Each structure stands twice: as C-alpha cells, then as structure tokens.
Amino acid sequence: MSARLLTAALALSLMIVGGALAAPSEDRILPVDQYTSQKARTLAQKYAPALRALNAGIYHCLPWLDVPKQSIGFFRPKHLAQPQDYRYLSLRIYIEQETSPQFAALGLKERASAMFSRYVGAMLRRMTERAELVTEPLLDGFSVILGWVKPTSQPGERPVHETIAVFADRPTIADYVAGRASIRDLAGRAVVLGYDGETPLGRLKIQAWEDNFLKTFQIANYKPEPGVTCR
Amino acid sequence: MRGTGGRLPLAGAALLLMAGCATSEEWTTWKQNPAHFASGDHLKFSMKNAPGSSPRVSREDLEAARAQNWWGRPITVRQEELLER
Numbered sequence: 001m002s003a004r005l006l007t008a009a010l011a012l013s014l015m016i017v018g019g020a021l022a023a024p025s026e027d028r029i030l031p032v033d034q035y036t037s038q039k040a041r042t043l044a045q046k047y048a049p050a051l052r053a054l055n056a057g058i059y060h061c062l063p064w065l066d067v068p069k070q071s072i073g074f075f076r077p078k079h080l081a082q083p084q085d086y087r088y089l090s091l092r093i094y095i096e097q098e099t100s101p102q103f104a105a106l107g108l109k110e111r112a113s114a115m116f117s118r119y120v121g122a123m124l125r126r127m128t129e130r131a132e133l134v135t136e137p138l139l140d141g142f143s144v145i146l147g148w149v150k151p152t153s154q155p156g157e158r159p160v161h162e163t164i165a166v167f168a169d170r171p172t173i174a175d176y177v178a179g180r181a182s183i184r185d186l187a188g189r190a191v192v193l194g195y196d197g198e199t200p201l202g203r204l205k206i207q208a209w210e211d212n213f214l215k216t217f218q219i220a221n222y223k224p225e226p227g228v229t230c231r
Numbered sequence: 232m233r234g235t236g237g238r239l240p241l242a243g244a245a246l247l248l249m250a251g252c253a254t255s256e257e258w259t260t261w262k263q264n265p266a267h268f269a270s271g272d273h274l275k276f277s278m279k280n281a282p283g284s285s286p287r288v289s290r291e292d293l294e295a296a297r298a299q300n301w302w303g304r305p306i307t308v309r310q311e312e313l314l315e316r
Contacts, residue, residue, distance in 0.1 A: 036316050063293045068310075075314035090314055094305075143314070147307055161307035195308040222288045 024059035026052065030073030037085050043074040043138055047089075050130040054091065057126055061230035064219060066094040077143060077167050079193065087138065088167060089127055092145040095119065104151030111148075112164045112194055112204050113187075117211040120144050120166050120190075121183045124173060134174045141169040150196070163195040164204065183208045 029051050032044045044051070051072050058065050071092035080086045095115065097103075103111060123144045128134050147161040168176075168190040175181035181189070187208035194201035224230055 030316065034316055040316070060290065063290055071310065073316075075316065078311075078313055078315055088314075092310065145313060147305075149305070159305040161305045163308050165308075165313045193313070197306040198308055198312075200308070200312075219288060219293070222293070225290060 024056050025069075026055070027069050028055050028067040028072055030070045030075075034070070035074070037076075037087075039085050039138055040074045040076070040087050043087060043089075043136070047074075047130065047133065047136075050133065053129065054126055057129075057230075058093070060224045060228045062214070063222060064096045066096060068092055068094065071145075074139070075143070077141075079167070079191065086140040088141040088143045089133060089139060090143040090145065091123055091127060093119070093123070093147070094161070095146060095148045097148065099151065108162060108194065108196065108201070109204055109206075111151075111162065112192070113207045113209075114211075115146050115148060116164060116166065116187060116192065116206045117183060117208045118213050119146055120208075121176070121186065122214045124168075124186075125177060128173065128177045134170065134177060136170075139170055141167060142173045143167045160197045161195075162197075164206075165193045165195075167191045167193075183210055 029048075030044070032041050032048075035041045035044060055067065055072055058067055071090075073090060074087045075090040076086055077088055077090075103114070106114065124142060127142055127144075133139060143166060145163060145165045147163040150160040150162050153159040168186065172181065172186065172189045176183075176186045184207075187206040190206075192204045192206050194204040
C-alpha cells in the first residue's frame with residue numbers, strides 16, 4: 001500500500017514538474033514594483049492578465065521566438081521627450097531562424113524591412129487582443145523590438161544581433177488593427193530605430209509589405225502542449 | 232558439422248564486437264567533438280525521435296535545443312538604451 005502511495009506521489013510530482021517546465025516563465029514580464037511611475041504601475045496591474053496571455057501565446061504558438069527577461073511591459077520610450085511620462089506597451093523578441101543565403105545577401109535595411117513585414121504587424125495584433133488597450137487613455141502607444149543574428153556571425157563565436165525598435169502612437173495602432181491603415185502605412189508612420197550589435201544606426205526607412213508567414217509556418221512535428229490552441 | 236554450429240555464433244559475436252568497437256583514432260575524433268550528445272536532454276530528444284518512430288517535438292525539446300546552441304550572450308543593444316522603466 002505504501003509502495004503504491006509512493007509511486008502515486010512520484011508520478012504526481014513528475015506531472016507537476018512536467019507542467020511547470022512546459023509553462024512560460026513569468027520573468028519575461030516586468031514586475032509591477034519595478035516601474036518608476038504610478039501611471040505605469042496602474043497599467044501593469046490593470047492589464048496583467050493580458051500581458052500573461054501575450055507571453056503564453058508566443059511561448060506556445062511561436063516557439064522559435066525568444067522573449068528575454070523583463071521584455072514585456074509598459075515602458076517609456078527613451079527617444080521621446082522625457083518630462084512627459086509617455087507609456088508604450090512594449091514587447092522585445094529575438095527571432096531564431098536558420099541561416100539563409102538569400103537573407104544574408106540583403107542589406108541591413110532590406111533585412112529590417114523583411115523582419116518588420118513578417119513580425120511587427122503580427123505582434124501588434126497579439127498585443128491588442130485585449131481590445132480595450134487600443135482605447136486606453138493612459139496608454140500612449142506600442143513598441144515592438146525585434147532582434148536576429150547578423151548573418152555574418154560565425155558558429156562558435158559570440159553572436160552579433162541586428163535590432164529594430166519600432167514605436168507607434170496609439171491612434172496609429174488603432175488605425176492599423178481596425179484595418180484603416182495598411183502595414184505599409186504603419187511603417188511610414190512609425191519610428192523605426194536600427195542597431196548593428198550595440199551601434200545605433202539611427203532612424204531607418206522601412207519598406208513594408210504583407211507577409212503571411214506566421215499564418216502558414218509550423219516547426220516540423222512541433223506539438224503545442226495539450227489544451228493549448230494556436231490561431 | 233556439429234562443431235560448426237557452435238563456432239558460427241561465436242564468430243558472429245566477435246565480428247559484431249569488432250564492428251561495434253571504435254578504433255583509438257575514432258575515439259580521439261569523438262572526444263574532440265563531444266557535443267553530439269551534449270547533455271542528457273539532447274540524448275532523450277534523439278532517442279525519442281529515433282528513425283522509424285513517429286517524431287514529436289515539444290516546447291521543452293526546443294528549449295533544450297536552444298540552450299545547447301547557446302554560444303554566449305549576444306552583442307546587442309541594451310534595453311536601457313531604448314526603454315525606461
């Protein structure tokens with residue numbers, strides 16, 4: 001009897017450990033007490049479930065994207081006027097992808113345009129799944145920061161990232177998610193800052209196009225956890 | 232004939248042993264490339280998706296693969312350069 005209990009307890013603990021390993025880490029979201037303004041804390045508390053859902057959706061359904069620690073939250077864009085406490089819902093992701101000669105042959109601005117086209121619109125749609133965020137008066141805008149390994153990085157060496165940081169005010173995002181503005185319009189109205197490793201490249205002019213990669217791509221044989229539905 | 236039946240399995244076993252043993256040169260090569268099964272997790276993933284079996288990739292498998300392909304902290308723009316808390 002005690003052996004059976006022991007076996008059951010072991011099985012249960014393994015199930016719990018298995019469940020915990022398959023869940024997204026909440027350290028991807030900036031904790032409420034880490035913000036420096038009451039406006040940001042209010043937003044973080046009010047929309048905590050929306051941030052957790054965003055984190056979990058990427059973790060389970062777009063597993064080739066890595067969200068670094070404390071990269072989801074209501075941050076203040078540094079390039080905006082500082083006395084004002086502008087708060088943007090921000091998401092930073094690192095895109096893991098196979099090396100591609102076609103991608104490597106592009107210039108940095110073309111690679112930035114390709115990544116913008118593929119990921120920015122899709123991430124903004126995920127970030128605005130809670131529709132209330134688009135009309136939230138405390139929220140000033142949205143930002144998506146994308147990073148990927150520079151194609152000239154060599155295996156075994158410390159990788160260098162190329163990064164674009166995309167900032168758009170709330171009315172622009174409202175127009176985009178409502179279908180009143182295209183991805184091309186969004187690229188024209190957003191501020192896009194580029195970085196080569198740690199070196200700032202200034203504002204980039206992006207040529208964006210519709211890209212349905214995320215609607216069609218799946219990692220071969222990848223199965224989301226039971227109970228998870230990916231749209 | 233009676234003795235052949237006993238010797239054949241022995242000879243077969245010897246051949247299998249010889250085929251299964253790596254030469255010292257092969258071991259040296261293998262030791263220089265220890266990342267083939269860099270960890271128990273990778274081994275588990277490889278065994279689970281052995282040829283002939285129905286492959287299944289879970290989120291945990293991808294996490295393990297990501298950790299094993301990690302070549303150090305990337306050179307990238309710090310979050311503090313872009314955003315304030």
